[in-house]
Amino acid sequence: MKDVNLSEFSFSGAESTAIEDLRTLDNADKERLLMAGVDVDETNRAGSFLHLNHSGVHCSVTQPGVELLGIKAALKKYDGLPQHFWQLVDPDKDEFTRSARENLHGGYFIRTEKGAKITAPVQSCLFLKGQRVGQNVHNIVIVEDDSELHLITGCAVSSPEEAAAHLGISEFYIGRNAKLTFTMIHNWGEEVVVRPRTSGRILAGGEFQNNYVLMKPVGNLQSSPVIDLDGEGARARLNSVIVAPKGSYVNSGGVLNLNAPNTRGEIIARTMTTGGTIIAPGCISAKAVPARGHLECKGLILGNGRIHAIPELDGHLEGVELSHEAAVGKIAQEEIEYLQARGLDEDEATSTIVRGFLNVDMEGLPVALKRAIDEQINHLDASDVM
Structure with missing residues (x-):
């Protein structure tokens, strides 16, 4: 993995004022957000959240059954969120988690009510604007029992020429028979450092689908969400579509821990390099039976570039069913x-x-x-x- 020097970025002094209407953003910013999946018109959206540099600048909810707050407001309202804040991610894991703990700029808190079916997606955006800005955010999503939520998160810089650093902590809590579809679309630039640290826990009958899309240049990205399937019948699927042009370095994978009977997990990756480097680790670990997991990584090399697929299966008991398929090559x-x-x-x-x-x-x-x-x-x- 490439070295990252956080001292090259500024993690203070980039506060922003509130934006009541996302449609008032300039046209260039609107276009950057659109290509990160963010609808500034907020049509067919249950809620919207925008974090710009070091400040949460927009938060709105249009559908009952879902609560959307800035993380700082949520910590104040819920006495520090002791059952959820820093419970799935170790704050001392590395320098990036320590930076987020010691100098929190913001992030979002989303909670559905028990039994609520949030039919329209909630959208959030973590946006960077300006040279050498560093951003620390912490996001918490709680999908209560028997509820459903679609969450779209767009991450972007205002110009592909900007250098920036994004450090993001995300913790997902999926209740019994609940369902979360989480889609992240990145629209970074050639000089951007990205270090998300993501973990999730799924209870009995819960379902998590994670869709990750990166088709724009990025300087240096490393991501490997860890999802624990802790309840019987829990299911998880990690989808990713990644393109790495020349100059991009992407280390993106995922870990599924099948910790309860009748759990099922899939990791499906499509990667393509047109000159950049892609490291694609994936691991499915099964510690209960019956449990089924499948890992699939297919890579396409066009011209120069590198794809290093690392599929890993870890079965702990007789009777688990784990499989993988990996292929890297060219167009026939x-x-x-x-x-x-x-x-x-x-x-x-x-x-x-x-x-x-x-x-x-x-x-x-x-x-x-x-x-x-x-x-x-x-x-x-x-x-x-x-």
């Missing part, structure tokens, strides 16, 4: 020739194959968000993939 020439025979030129054929490779079905996504992801894939032209 016969596939290109097949499409050329049907009227496409070589560039068009290559782009078509790439779009099909990256277009992973992410079950449960809102239509508008699926459209935004498809738009990013469709914007990959021949210059991106050749």
Whole structure:
């Protein structure tokens, strides 16, 4: 992993004022947020949250059954959130967690009421604007028993030329028979350092689907969410679609711990390098029976670049069922020739194959968000993939 020097970034002095209406953002910022899945019109949204640099600047809720606060307000309201704050992530894990603990700028707190079905997604955005700004955020999501939530988080910088550092702690608590669909879309830049530290706990009958999309350049990113399936019948699926152009370094994976009977977990990754480096570790550990897990990592190298897939299965008891499939390679020439025979030129054929490779079905996504992801894939032209 590349070294990161946090002293190169400023973690103080970048406070921002409140933004009552996201539509008042300038057009350039709106475009950056749109490509991170954020709808500034807030149509078909149960709530919206925007954190800019060192301040929470927008928080609104439009649907009953869900509570949305800045993390500092939630800590004050709930006496420090002793059952949830820093309970799944070790604050002394590394220098990034220590920075977030010692100098918290903000983040979001989301809680659904028991039994609430939040039909429209809640959207949040962690936004950086300015040179060499460092950002520490801590997010907590609590999906109470028998409730359902879609959460879209967009992370972005205001300009792809900006250098910045984003350190994000996220803790997910999914109750009995509850369901959380969490989609994160990154729109960073070539000089951005990203260090999320994420953990989750799923109780009996709960379900967690994590969708991670990165198709823009990033300087240095390392992410490996750890999800504990602690209740019988819990399910989790980690989907990721990652593109690394020249200059990008991405270390992105995940860990699923199947700790209870009848749990099921999947890690599905589609990675493509057009000159950058992708490290793709994935681990499924089963400590109860019956338990089933499948890990799949497929990588595509176009031109130069590196993809290092590291699938890991860890079975502790007789009767667990764990499998993996990993493949790294290039576009088959016969596939290109097949499409050329049907009227496409070589560039068009290559782009078509790439779009099909990256277009992973992410079950449960809102239509508008699926459209935004498809738009990013469709914007990959021949210059991106050749």
